[in-house]
Amino acid sequence: MIRFHLKCDHDHSFESWFQSGDAFDKLARAGMVTCATCGSAKVTKSIMAPAVSTSSQVASPKPLDAALAKMRAAVEKNAAYVGGSFVKQARDMHDGVIPERPIYGEARLDEAKKLVDDGIPVMPLPFIPSKKTN
Template sequence: MLVVDLHCAHGHHFEGWFASADDLASQKERGLLTCPVCGDHDVTRRPSAPHLNTSGLKERTPAVSRLPSAPASGLSASVPAPSTHVAATSDRSMHDSLPSEAQDAMAALQALYLKAVRHVVENTEDVGERFVEEVRSIHHGDAPERAIRGQASEEDKQSLREEGIDILSMPIPEGFKGPLQ
């Protein structure tokens, strides 16, 4: 089992579990490896410390102090929604150059964003590309009132706003569109 730290071009950090290094490479080549936050396919492996089993050593060597590393849990450290940031331009992500308090705040923001996305997905009906027609029907009383979600173009969203229909745009990562665990 290979557990690696990954990040996308938008600075979202997450963990991936693979059967082997070949499995990781294969999934990346086939376009299956995406960021669970923003769906970005530009995912790269971050350097991670190897695990060394030293329990069999007879003489103990002094412990080497460790540098702080990115959180190991899957969706805990990141930049907020994809529309609010710029892609990192170097191998060292923007996240790593921030003070630890800012990193903690960013991790908390991402956790809240993911909690909100989960709530929306669990408590709304996905009407897909019928969103504009369905929201108009609900607004005019032709369809039962209920919470819905779906896709709309920028022009359609503007048209709905001009008609007095309030909508909220929220990017939902691809991983949330299937069954939630």
């Protein structure tokens, strides 16, 4: 996981976590990285310095880490992990084939982009989910 400092075309700054630099690039090209303030999809990485530890002790969690942990706990408590069937289940719920419920799972970038293009509301999680079922 890597945290990037990001900036949109409206000069809003924010941070987000990605699986890798390549993952950010792919998501950004697909328009799936949006500004946390205004929703703009024109987002670029800002200049950032690497985090360097000056102590052998583990630092206490930063506010962003705590917020991500809280978000992860809420997602895992209130949604069902559906793994690789995420795309099918999201589409089936949108089409009224199955009842709507909160889910999370896995999708390839092209599959997620197709869901978005078809008006099905999905978003990438800023963390790698545990593979739990509810």
